[in-house]
Amino acid sequence: MTDTIVSIRGITKRFGSVEALKNISIDIQQGEIFALLGPSGCGKSTLLRLISGFESPSEGELLLDGNDMTALPPNKRPINMVFQSYAVFPHMNVEDNVAYGLKMEKVPAKEIKERVAIALEQVHLSNFSQRKPDQLSGGQRQRVALARALVKRPRVLLLDEPLSALDAKLRDAMRLELVKLQESVGVTFIIVTHDQAEAMAMADRIAVLESGTLRQVASPAELYAHPADAFVADFIGNINAFDVQQISTIDTGVALHIDELGVIEWFSEPPSTISIPASSEDKVEATLSVRPEHVSISTTIPANDQVSIEGTLGDIAFQGQHSIAEIRLDNGRSISAIIANDQALILPGANKQLRIWAHWSINNMLLLPKKAPPL
Amino acid sequence: MQDISGKKSVFFAFSAPTFIWLTLFFVVPLGIIWLYSFGENVTITKIETTWTLDNYRRILEPEILQLIGRSFWLAFVSTVICLFVGFPMALVIATASFKAKPWLLLLIMLPFWTNLLIRTYALLNILGTRGRLNDVLRWLYERAEQFQAMLGLERLNLLGDGFTPLTLLGTPAGVIYGIVYVSLPFTILPIYSALERMDNSLLEASMDLGAGQLQTARNILIPLAMSGIVTAAIITFIPALGQFLTPDLLGRGQVDMIANVIERQFKKANDWPFGSAISLTLLYATFILLALRSFYDAARSKREGRM
Ligand SMILES: Nc1ncnc2c1ncn2[C@@H]1O[C@H](COP(=O)(O)OP(=O)(O)OP(=O)(O)O)[C@@H](O)[C@H]1O
Ligand SMILES: [Mg+2]
Numbered sequence: 088m089t090d091t092i093v094s095i096r097g098i099t100k101r102f103g104s105v106e107a108l109k110n111i112s113i114d115i116q117q118g119e120i121f122a123l124l125g126p127s128g129c130g131k132s133t134l135l136r137l138i139s140g141f142e143s144p145s146e147g148e149l150l151l152d153g154n155d156m157t158a159l160p161p162n163k164r165p166i167n168m169v170f171q172s173y174a175v176f177p178h179m180n181v182e183d184n185v186a187y188g189l190k191m192e193k194v195p196a197k198e199i200k201e202r203v204a205i206a207l208e209q210v211h212l213s214n215f216s217q218r219k220p221d222q223l224s225g226g227q228r229q230r231v232a233l234a235r236a237l238v239k240r241p242r243v244l245l246l247d248e249p250l251s252a253l254d255a256k257l258r259d260a261m262r263l264e265l266v267k268l269q270e271s272v273g274v275t276f277i278i279v280t281h282d283q284a285e286a287m288a289m290a291d292r293i294a295v296l297e298s299g300t301l302r303q304v305a306s307p308a309e310l311y312a313h314p315a316d317a318f319v320a321d322f323i324g325n326i327n328a329f330d331v332q333q334i335s336t337i338d339t340g341v342a343l344h345i346d347e348l349g350v351i352e353w354f355s356e357p358p359s360t361i362s363i364p365a366s367s368e369d370k371v372e373a374t375l376s377v378r379p380e381h382v383s384i385s386t387t388i389p390a391n392d393q394v395s396i397e398g399t400l401g402d403i404a405f406q407g408q409h410s411i412a413e414i415r416l417d418n419g420r421s422i423s424a425i426i427a428n429d430q431a432l433i434l435p436g437a438n439k440q441l442r443i444w445a446h447w448s449i450n451n452m453l454l455l456p457k458k459a460p461p462l
Numbered sequence: 463m464q465d466i467s468g469k470k471s472v473f474f475a476f477s478a479p480t481f482i483w484l485t486l487f488f489v490v491p492l493g494i495i496w497l498y499s500f501g502e503n504v505t506i507t508k509i510e511t512t513w514t515l516d517n518y519r520r521i522l523e524p525e526i527l528q529l530i531g532r533s534f535w536l537a538f539v540s541t542v543i544c545l546f547v548g549f550p551m552a553l554v555i556a557t558a559s560f561k562a563k564p565w566l567l568l569l570i571m572l573p574f575w576t577n578l579l580i581r582t583y584a585l586l587n588i589l590g591t592r593g594r595l596n597d598v599l600r601w602l603y604e605r606a607e608q609f610q611a612m613l614g615l616e617r618l619n620l621l622g623d624g625f626t627p628l629t630l631l632g633t634p635a636g637v638i639y640g641i642v643y644v645s646l647p648f649t650i651l652p653i654y655s656a657l658e659r660m661d662n663s664l665l666e667a668s669m670d671l672g673a674g675q676l677q678t679a680r681n682i683l684i685p686l687a688m689s690g691i692v693t694a695a696i697i698t699f700i701p702a703l704g705q706f707l708t709p710d711l712l713g714r715g716q717v718d719m720i721a722n723v724i725e726r727q728f729k730k731a732n733d734w735p736f737g738s739a740i741s742l743t744l745l746y747a748t749f750i751l752l753a754l755r756s757f758y759d760a761a762r763s764k765r766e767g768r769m
Binding site for chain 1: 661663664666667668669670671672673674677681682685686
């Protein structure tokens with residue numbers, strides 16, 4: 088068991104009548120990269136600002152190394168932040184920006200010089216120390232913000248959408264660089280992002296938030312393989328979801344009645360978050376899903392051991408490494424499949440109305456509640 | 463859309479009103495004043511431009527120089543006070559909730575909609591020896607006296623022999639009070655607009671890096687608002703220098719500024735050439751100030767390395 092560094096306990100934050108966060112509890116471990124992931128407006132930034140001290144919670148408390156820091160102002164917390172806008176001071180050169188926090192700490196001038204030089208080296212900005220911020224690119228400005236925070240040797244570094252202002256190419260490079268930097272300095276990172284790919288690529292653990300509630304906290308692999316509900320599954324990657332109309336218990340597990348797929352036998356315990364209704368009249372709040380990357384398409388009837396559905400081939404979108412094919416079901420809904428480019432090339436266009444089968448193995452399916460109770 | 467400025471007739475049609483306006487109300491009067499300033503009174507009503515420099519030479523007479531000096535001094539002190547009072551007020555407005563902001567701005571602008579003369583008379587009522595300000599001070603004095611009696615400390619006579627009302631009218635302090643009062647909105651608005659534009663996360667970043675509120679104000683807030691502060695200082699100082707009504711009414715004729723002297727030349731003394739020369743000198747001083755401002759801006763952007 089590793090040490091908990093930041094402990095968020097029952098935090099609720101209200102802005103007037105808006106409840107931005109509802110009873111959130113998370114323990115963040117020493118030395119990990121922790122991502123706060125969720126759609127716009129779900130409260131990620133608010134949570135980050137609570138940890139940094141710019142907002143105070145309406146309810147609940149924040150612990151750092153087991154000590155209550157709820158009442159501590161931001162300048163007294165050993166936590167630093169990289170702002171979404173970077174907030175590099177425009178009237179100071181790079182060196183003065185990075186030295187600012189140490190000057191405020193009254194670190195001796197000689198030590199400041201040394202530490203600033205090291206920090207600038209870490210972010211590859213040694214040659215830019217005399218530049219003013221408006222002579223730097225967006226990526227360089229972000230590194231200044233990073234160096235300026237890291238030079239303080241914080242216990243925790245908070246990053247609010249650190250990569251969102253960068254272009255796609257730079258973003259991928261910076262992802263790796265941030266992870267490497269974190270490994271070398273060993274500081275705990277808490278990263279806010281609405282980009283699931285970013286969270287998956289960088290984080291050790293991810294907290295998924297949705298409109299102020301915590302849906303799930305888990306490692307990227309765990310989130311992908313065992314999402315708590317359909318919302319998380321759809322947010323982490325994509326899913327093709329089929330509504331379950333009825334569940335009945337059978338000897339070997341449960342039978343799922345799905346309009347589009349027929350009756351599917353599920354040979355294991357359904358998740359405890361799905362309640363099996365006593366009567367067949369009751370509504371079932373569950374979906375059976377499959378990710379597009381597990382769906383194959385063929386022009387002939389697939390083998391019996393596969394779950395399959397017939398439809399018409401729709402548009403095919405070229406994505407680079409692969410293509411995404413749309414399968415239009417006869418009831419008007421569409422599902423998608425990720426297919427190899429080779430296969431995409433020999434398929435006709437949507438106007439040909441080609442009849443095809445989408446199929447996948449039942450082992451790749453996820454039986455999920457539509458909405459799990461918040462953590 | 464077509465480039466309308468490219469068509470000569472359209473260009474003239476649109477610029478004619480501006481051109482006529484500028485000529486009629488700016489160039490012509492100023493030109494007349496300029497000619498007068500090199501002129502002499504030949505009769506009571508007739509002035510002849512003789513290109514004499516006497517009018518300008520007379521400005522160098524000690525009593526006029528002293529008046530100019532006093533004007534600069536009063537305007538300077540008023541500006542400094544305005545900056546110290548106006549900055550926090552601008553800060554309050556800039557950080558106010560977005561509901562409160564328009565109301566606060568309205569409060570700042572409200573005096574503009576009242577006639578200056580009326581406002582100045584109102585100030586007379588406040589600042590006089592029997593004015594409201596002294597009423598408040600007297601009330602405070604009496605309370606303090608009672609308190610002293612309650613503690614049985616009358617013998618120490620800490621409060622002096624009795625309440626002496628503050629004399630503000632007819633003193634530089636009264637005039638400064640008046641100038642500060644009329645100038646404050648001019649000081650607040652440019653500073654407010656500079657603060658308003660500032661990215662709030664810069665201040666948060668400073669706090670995040672360990673600076674306290676005062677350090678953040680000194681290291682980040684004020685330097686970044688500096689161009690607004692300089693604008694505010696100039697926009698306060700220039701009208702303050704030319705104040706006429708305030709020294710006239712609140713100064714009781716004992717704290718004259720340049721404008722009062724100019725007025726006297728045009729009216730009582732009937733010495734328009736001399737009045738014109740002083741007016742133009744004031745105008746030149748203003749131009750010099752504005753030139754200094756643009757030098758400051760140029761130097762600043764060079765320092766900040768915009769090459
Ligand atoms: N100072 C504030 N006053 C009132 N409401 C606020 C304030 N700050 C945030 N909110 C509200 O709280 C909710 C959460 O906001 P927050 O900024 O934390 O979202 P976010 O997850 O960071 O979104 P984004 O991805 O768009 O940045 C939003 O509904 C927002 O309108
Ligand atoms: Mg945000």
